[in-house]
Amino acid sequence: MSAGLAAERAATPLPLAPAALDALVRAALEEDHAFDDVTTRATVSESARARARMVARADGVIAGLPVAAAAFRQLDPAVRITVLAGDGTRVRRGDAVMEIEGPARAVLSAERIALNFVQRLSGVATLTSRYADAVRGTRARIYDTRKTTPGLRALEKWAVRLGGGTSHRASLADAVLIKDNHLAAAGGDVAGAVRAARAIAPAGAIVEVECDTVAQVEAALAGDAAPDVILLDNMTLDQMRRCVALAGGRVHLEASGGISLDSVRSIAETGVDRISVGALTHSAPALDVGLDFGVG
Secondary structure, eight states, X not given: OOHHHHHHHHTOOOSSOHHHHHHHHHHHHHHTTGGGOHHHHHHSOTTOEEEEEEEESSSEEOOOHHHHHHHHHHHOTTOEEEESSOTTOEEOTTOEEXXXXXXXXXXXXXXXXXXXXXXXXXXXXXXXXXXXXXTTTSSOEEEOOSOOOTTOHHHHXXXXXXXXXXXXXXXXXXXXXXXXXXXXXXXXXXXXXXHHHHHHSOTTOOEEEEESSHHHHHHHHHSSSOOSEEEEESOOHHHHHHHHHHXXXXXXXEEESSOOTTTHHHHHTTTOSEXXXXXXXXXXXOOOEEEEESOO
């Protein structure tokens, strides 16, 4: 990773206010009954202290360390956290990313929830980085979607940014995206739907319309109120190239639908500006991260 890209990712702030982060982490701890950990209370002395390191067991991009830290501290504010490799850092198998020291009961009872957050978010960041790497050198940027885990959208989209991707709209209120079902309900008039959206969209809001065919793209471009972005849904490479030529740079083009690591480079080389990938958040495998006790 270049120094500039590393700095950009490191400067991506956690998207949750402290109160929201605490509420999310507490809900996860309560779901796990971490405040009533019968195994730890039965086997570990209240006075025992522990020192542990969170370690990557596979290569990837780390994300979620502030969330993990909040989990340990909610069990006991006396827990001390030292971050060894910040969020957005590419790590290799065996690299330590965080050191935790404090009351052993707190460290043990929070361990699973802390790791769940880090493994999930690091998995999203890692998969995103692979897509971003695959299109490097083209004009295309990798975008996420709203196909996120309920309640974790802000964190998952943050992990996408840490992995080198770009966030699409965060919610239905952030931008206009006229999908195929909207068009079907509105009678199929692409230009008319865009014109109607322009009439009510807040100033500065992006207006995007989904097109399944080259003919729909032509209709969108021919209207008296062209969209800012045209989403090319499940089009072939040849169709995408035709649409790039038709648009001539007047609007941004976004490819979407069934995109994989095997196909994303070819799609980027058609000249599209954006490639949205639902798999970044709905299918990212967790990064293997563990907690090693008894170190140093």
